[in-house]
């Protein structure tokens with residue numbers, strides 16, 4: 001992946017505790033071919049190690065990274081991060097903390 005130092009994307013991430021929710025906004029370098037999960041990992045590794053999110057396989061098989069990105073439910077590991085992002089839990093009320101959620105029942109039944 002080629003890193004473009006001249007551009008960045010704005011990423012709003014839902015932060016949730018059992019008592020409240022709000023968005024945190026981050027500026028992240030725009031990297032060609034980077035996934036939404038790659039953006040979340042960049043934020044965790046370089047900006048905010050307190051950010052909570054799920055992932056496992058990173059190849060679109062386990063569904064643990066399921067999220068709502070710009071209003072659409074997707075797998076964060078297989079969705080490209082080409083433009084500004086708003087990242088939320090895949091379903092209202094599903095978050096335990098930040099983007100960490102209980103898996104949907106249909107996925108739980110496959111595990």
Ligand code: FES
Nearest residue numbers: 056058060063077
């Ligand atoms: S991490 Fe497994 S589907 Fe995304």
